[in-house]
Amino acid sequence: MVSRRAAAVLVVLALFTGACSSGSKQASKAPTVEANGPATTGAAAPGGSPSGEASTTSPIPAAVAGNAPAGEATATSAPGSSGVTPTTRRSASGPAAQASAANSPAPNSAPGPGRAAPGPNPVPPSGTPPAPGQPYKIGGIFPLSGGISALGRPAEQAARAYFQSVNDAGGIDGHRIDFVTEDDGGDPNRTRAAAEKLVERDGISIMGPSFTPFSPDLVPFLEKKGVPFIGFDGVNVEGFSSPTTVTIGASIAPHARVLVPYWVEKTHVKRIAVVYLDVPPAVTYLKETRDVICPKIGCQVVDAQPVQFNTTDYTSMLLRFRSESVEGVFIVTDPGSAVKMLLQAKQQNYKPSPGGYLGQHGIYLDLVPSSCGSFCDGILAPTSLFPPQVSSPATDEMRRVVGKYFSNVDFGYFTELGYVSARMLVDILHQAGTADRDRVLDVARHMTAYDTGGFTNPAHPVDISPGREHSRDIIIMRMEKGTWKQETGWLTPRQF
Amino acid sequence: MNLTLTAEAAARGAVVGTGAGLLAVAVVLTFRSTGVLNFALGGVASVSAFVVWQLWGRGGGLPIVPSVVIALVVSVVLGLACERVMRPLASAPVAVRAIATLGLLLLLDGGIVALWGPADRFLPALSGGAVPFGVVRVGSQEIGLAVVAILSAVGLGLWTRTRPLGMASLAIGEDPAAARLLGVRPQRVTAVIWGLSALLAGMAGVGLSGGQGVLNSTGMTLALVAALAAVLLGGFEHLGITVAAAAGVGALTAAVAVIPSAARVSGLVESTGFLVVLAVVLLRPRRSLLGRA
Numbered sequence: 031m032v033s034r035r036a037a038a039v040l041v042v043l044a045l046f047t048g049a050c051s052s053g054s055k056q057a058s059k060a061p062t063v064e065a066n067g068p069a070t071t072g073a074a075a076p077g078g079s080p081s082g083e084a085s086t087t088s089p090i091p092a093a094v095a096g097n098a099p100a101g102e103a104t105a106t107s108a109p110g111s112s113g114v115t116p117t118t119r120r121s122a123s124g125p126a127a128q129a130s131a132a133n134s135p136a137p138n139s140a141p142g143p144g145r146a147a148p149g150p151n152p153v154p155p156s157g158t159p160p161a162p163g164q165p166y167k168i169g170g171i172f173p174l175s176g177g178i179s180a181l182g183r184p185a186e187q188a189a190r191a192y193f194q195s196v197n198d199a200g201g202i203d204g205h206r207i208d209f210v211t212e213d214d215g216g217d218p219n220r221t222r223a224a225a226e227k228l229v230e231r232d233g234i235s236i237m238g239p240s241f242t243p244f245s246p247d248l249v250p251f252l253e254k255k256g257v258p259f260i261g262f263d264g265v266n267v268e269g270f271s272s273p274t275t276v277t278i279g280a281s282i283a284p285h286a287r288v289l290v291p292y293w294v295e296k297t298h299v300k301r302i303a304v305v306y307l308d309v310p311p312a313v314t315y316l317k318e319t320r321d322v323i324c325p326k327i328g329c330q331v332v333d334a335q336p337v338q339f340n341t342t343d344y345t346s347m348l349l350r351f352r353s354e355s356v357e358g359v360f361i362v363t364d365p366g367s368a369v370k371m372l373l374q375a376k377q378q379n380y381k382p383s384p385g386g387y388l389g390q391h392g393i394y395l396d397l398v399p400s401s402c403g404s405f406c407d408g409i410l411a412p413t414s415l416f417p418p419q420v421s422s423p424a425t426d427e428m429r430r431v432v433g434k435y436f437s438n439v440d441f442g443y444f445t446e447l448g449y450v451s452a453r454m455l456v457d458i459l460h461q462a463g464t465a466d467r468d469r470v471l472d473v474a475r476h477m478t479a480y481d482t483g484g485f486t487n488p489a490h491p492v493d494i495s496p497g498r499e500h501s502r503d504i505i506i507m508r509m510e511k512g513t514w515k516q517e518t519g520w521l522t523p524r525q526f
Numbered sequence: 527m528n529l530t531l532t533a534e535a536a537a538r539g540a541v542v543g544t545g546a547g548l549l550a551v552a553v554v555l556t557f558r559s560t561g562v563l564n565f566a567l568g569g570v571a572s573v574s575a576f577v578v579w580q581l582w583g584r585g586g587g588l589p590i591v592p593s594v595v596i597a598l599v600v601s602v603v604l605g606l607a608c609e610r611v612m613r614p615l616a617s618a619p620v621a622v623r624a625i626a627t628l629g630l631l632l633l634l635d636g637g638i639v640a641l642w643g644p645a646d647r648f649l650p651a652l653s654g655g656a657v658p659f660g661v662v663r664v665g666s667q668e669i670g671l672a673v674v675a676i677l678s679a680v681g682l683g684l685w686t687r688t689r690p691l692g693m694a695s696l697a698i699g700e701d702p703a704a705a706r707l708l709g710v711r712p713q714r715v716t717a718v719i720w721g722l723s724a725l726l727a728g729m730a731g732v733g734l735s736g737g738q739g740v741l742n743s744t745g746m747t748l749a750l751v752a753a754l755a756a757v758l759l760g761g762f763e764h765l766g767i768t769v770a771a772a773a774g775v776g777a778l779t780a781a782v783a784v785i786p787s788a789a790r791v792s793g794l795v796e797s798t799g800f801l802v803v804l805a806v807v808l809l810r811p812r813r814s815l816l817g818r819a
Contacts, residue, residue, distance in 0.1 A: 037563045037762055040624050041754045042807065044565075045800035175644030183645045213644075308792045336792040340748050342738055343542070343795070346535045346783030349662060353528045354786075366646045366740040373739040377656050378663050401648045401739060 165201075165208040166465045168193070168455065169234035170261070171224045171248070172241045172448075176215035177307075177339030180365045180397055182241050184440045185448035186211055188428070189239040189261070191435040192452035202459050210234060214242065221245035229255050235465040236260055239451035241444055243311045249275050258471050260458060261451035263444065265311045270499035276474045278454050278482065278494055279447050280414035280502035282311060284523035285391050286318040288504040289412040290360075291524060294329050299358035299385030301332045303351045305344075305371060306362035308336040315362040315390055322526050332356060337367055344371040348380050358385020361393060361409075365442075368393040369401045376405040389509075395442030399509040409509040410517060413443045414502040415450060415485050419514040424484030442514075450485045454494065471496070487520040528784075534660040535784045536777040541664050543756075543776015545671030545733060546749060547769040550756040551678050552726035557762050559695040559719045560616075563624040566608050568750035569634025570724045571731030574601045575649060575741055576642055578732050583649045583741075590652055598728045604634070605724020609717050616712075631747065638743040647741040652732065671733035675772070678726055679765040695719050755799035759806060775799045 170189060173182035193207040201207065210232050212224035221242050228234045229252070239261035242248050246266040252259045253274050262269045264279030293299065304319065306312040320331040333354055335347045348371075351359060359382055361368050368389065375381065389398070389411035396419075399406055418425045418441040428449050432439050439445065457480075459465060462473045479491040486492050486502065493500040501523065508517040549571065556564040574597040582593035608630050615623050653670065656663035685692035697705040698712045706712060727746075734749055735741045755775050760768030779798040782788045789795055 037557060037561075037620050037624070038758055038807075040563055040621065041758045042800075042803060044751050044754055045758075045803055175639070177646075179645040183643075333786065335789060338793065338796060340745075341796060342749075343539070343780060343783055345538060345662070346780045346795075347789060349531055349535050350784050350786060350789065352661065353531050366742075369648060369739050373651070377665050379656075397648060401650075 163204055165206040166236075166459060167208045167210060167232065167234045168236050168238035169225075169228035169232065169257075170209060170211040170238050170240050171214050171221055171228070171245075172211055173216035174211075174213035176217065177366065178216045178241075178243070178364045180395060180440065181392070181442070181444045182213075182216070184395075184442070184445040185239070185241045187436040187439050188432050188445045188449035189452040191432040192449050192456070194435050195431045196456055202456060203463065205459075205465070207456075209238065214245070216244055218242075218245040218247065221248055222251065225251055229257055235467065236455070236470060238455050239448045241448065244309050246310070256467060258467050258474070260455045260470070260474065261448075263447060267314075267499065271497065273497045274471060276454070276458075276494050276496050278415075278450055278480075278486070278492060280504070281499060282314045283318055283322075284502055285412040285414065285504060286315055286323060287523040287526060288521045289388070289390065289410060289506060290319050290323045290329075291327050292506055292518065292521070293358070293385065293388050293410055294327050297358065297385045300329055301355060301357045302329050302360055302385065303333040303335065303354070303356040303358070303382075304331055304360045304362055305335045305337060305347065307364055307367060308338060311392070312362040315360075319360060326526050337363060337371075339364070339367065341367065342370065344374045345378055348375055348378055351382065352380055356382050358382050358388060360388045360390070362390055363393065365393050365395045365397050368398055372398075372402045372406055376402065381405070391443040394507060394514070395445070396440040396513070399512050399514060402509070403512055406509045407511065411443075411507050411509075411514075412504045413446075413507060414504050415443065415446045417505060417507055417514065417516055418442070418446050419507070420516050422484055424482075446485070450482060453485075454480070454482070489520070530660065532781050532784050534662040536781040537659055538662045538664050538668075539780025540773040540777040541672045542668050542737075543779070544675050544769060544773040545668055545737075546730070546753055546776065547756050547772025548671065548675040548678060548726055548730040548733070549746075549750050550753040550760070550768045550772050551675060551682070551765055552723040552730065553750070553753065553757045554760060554762055554765055554768050555682060555726065556719060556723045557757075559699040560716050561620055561623065561699065562612060562627060563620065564608075564627045564720075564723065565624065565747075565750065566627045566630035566634060567723060567727040568747035569631045569638075570601050570604050570608075571727040571734070571746035571750065572638055572743055573604060573634055574598065574728035574731040575735035575746065576638055576647070578652075578736075579647050579649045579741055580642070583647070594652070594732055597732055598725055601724045601728025601731070602721045605720045605722075605727075606717055608724070609720035612720075613713065613716075616716075635743045635747065642743075644743065648739060649735050649741045650739070652736045665737060667733060667737050671730070671737070672773075674729055674733070675769055679769045682722075683765050691715065691718060752799050755803045758803050775802055778802060 170186065172186040173179050174186060190209055190211070193209045196202060197206045210228060212228060214220040214224045222245070225248055228237065234257065237252050237257050237259040241263050243263060243265035246268050249259060249262065249266070249269040249272045253272050257274070259272070259275040262275045262277040262279070264277045264281050267281050269275045269277065270281065302319070302324070304316050306316050316334055320334070324330055333351060333356060361371060363371070372387070375387070381387070387406070387409045389409050391412050394411040394413055416422060416425060418428060428446065429441070432449065458470055458473050458477070462469045475495045478493045478495050480494050481491050490503055492502065503520040503522055505520055506517040507514045549567065552567050553564060556562055556567070577597035577600050578593050581588040581596060582590050611630065612623065612626060615626055651665065651667050653667045655666040657666065657669060686696050687693070694705065694710040694715045695718070697708070697710055698715055702712050730749070731746050735745060738745065753772060756768050756772035759771035775798065779795060782798055783795045
């Protein structure tokens with residue numbers, strides 16, 4: 031006689047475990063939402079709008095559409111002593127090169143005017159730099175498995191491809207790059223364990239490009255250990271105030287402050303529903319939209335629906351939105367959840383009017399429009415990097431380099447951020463001439479007008495010095511016929 | 527609360543839940559013959575979906591029908607392999623055997639990651655189109671899977687009552703020693719049962735994954751866990767009640783998701799199955815339609 035009672039107990043336990051995993055939160059605390067954002071603390075975009083002015087909507091200029099600005103040569107400063115230089119690097123001549131040269135501190139020189147004020151925590155003594163010829167050991171943490179692996183894997187591949195291309199060209203002044211990565215699965219507990227392993231067991235000199243959006247504790251940990259973090263993803267705002275953290279990415283606020291007003295103005299949507307993954311970065315997007323942006327521009331968040339990675343039924347919430355006369359749905363989830371939702375919306379033939387659906391940089395990935403087809407035409411998403419789907423010397427180079435080492439890589443914001451962050455790190459190491467932590471951070475502090483070689487707005491060289499968030503311009507993309515198209519030129523985030 | 531909308535959403539949820547009940551049928555089929563609570567069926571379902579993705583979904587070039595057939599054959603082979611691994615544990619306690627199937631599940635999930643990587647994949651729906659039901663539309667794939675689940679439950683119910691092998695499968699579940707004395711070969715019958723349940727799991731994996739669009743190594747495991755609510759409500763015995771329970775849980779889950787105040791409680795909708803089971807276990811009388819568990 032089989033024991034049904036024992037089996038019943040096992041079933042109840044299994045269901046309880048499943049229920050608990052559905053309701054669990056991803057991080058221990060939500061990042062603080064800065065209601066006024068970095069733009070009101072004085073860090074206006076270089077040459078950007080004065081405080082209080084609306085963002086500019088410019089037609090796509092030729093310079094942005096892919097051609098380097100006049101005067102900016104494409105000759106390179108090769109990272110290695112020989113071999114093909116894989117990217118269009120800093121200009122060898124022209125005003126951009128002069129600006130970057132000015133930002134590169136001469137030995138024993140006084141700090142330049144662009145140097146950020148030191149933070150409250152002085153940088154601890156650095157670890158032992160590699161001996162001549164020894165590789166530079168760089169760490170990276172990415173979600174290679176789990177719910178956001180669709181974003182993490184291509185980001186890691188893009189960064190690794192760039193480092194590999196540098197190695198193939200001879201390394202950085204003879205030093206190869208040893209890029210050691212760990213998979214945290216998007217779990218902040220695993221992120222901490224991965225960071226400890228990289229720092230204490232693997233002995234990395236620097237934490238390089240990483241994607242840890244659910245782990246606000248990583249930056250404080252690295253700061254405490256004295257490990258520079260060059261390639262922070264910019265999702266959690268705490269990282270921007272760290273004196274040892276450098277990012278070329280933009281936080282959620284500037285993305286939202288360009289995207290949502292543009293969408294509202296374009297479609298005249300008023301009643302918005304937000305479907306958000308129940309994790310801190312998505313909550314930040316929700317709060318930014320509901321509490322900061324919409325009150326100022328006349329929209330209203332009438333429904334906010336949390337979902338989990340394992341949510342399978344989106345139809346019921348879509349039906350509810352329909353009954354609530356929702357005019358637009360803001361999708362603040364990972365790409366997989368967005369695909370599930372949009373497929374069910376397509377099945378229900380539900381596209382709210384007049385706003386339709388709105389994405390964000392978390393779903394800006396090739397996977398989403400290719401899965402959704404023409405039903406998703408018109409969905410917008412922001413990016414603070416020149417879009418990889420648009421041909422330009424920089425993005426063509428990136429695709430060529432990444433394609434050399436990996437096939438079928440999904441490009442999007444975080445993929446490109448991985449690549450550009452790797453590029454930035456190599457630039458810093460080359461300028462520093464060493465992986466000495468103090469020296470690396472000193473170089474970064476002076477990079478207040480960094481020329482990304484076409485990945486950011488060439489009219490506004492970016493300030494990547496650590497210690498505070500710097501403004502970034504944003505481009506809005508649009509889904510069309512299974513791919514992403516450029517919707518706007520560079521837009522400066524509004525201040526609210 | 528919009529009652530019409532809730533009813534229509536519940537109706538759609540019932541259809542979707544019925545399709546998911548195919549996994550529950552697979553679990554009951556194995557359990558009532560062998561006493562094994564087979565968690566590995568979640569892994570079999572996942573493998574089946576990945577095989578379809580490999581052959582058809584990623585542009586592998588094979589048409590959909592042969593891709594599905596191959597996937598189902600792979601499922602049956604996996605089921606038979608799992609049975610062979612479990613054979614030495616035939617006389618072990620229920621909990622031990624269930625944990626062993628958890629080990630098989632981990633092995634299958636690990637195999638998926640090793641072969642296809644840990645990242646999510648996109649699997650398009652096997653069949654497009656939807657049938658309107660009021661303002662709600664129910665996908666033809668979801669309807670098809672629900673029909674398969676109902677036919678499976680009915681067919682297996684008849685099989686176990688009218689065919690020798692079917693009756694033998696119940697006999698070895700009730701009293702293996704007596705069944706052996708009557709000429710039943712338990713190992714052969716067990717193998718058939720494991721193969722059949724794996725086939726059902728494979729069909730569920732293909733149907734459910736295609737409907738969701740996103741495929742990963744753990745999606746079907748979570749679907750199996752959710753289906754366990756129906757297994758429990760069916761008393762680990764009644765296939766028809768199991769399918770009906772799956773439909774009921776699906777309907778209730780969809781209805782809850784339509785209620786704004788309930789839907790905004792994070793995780794409540796996904797936990798509906800567990801809450802139903804908890805309520806039944808705590809409140810139901812000893813003798814009931816819901817089995818003896």
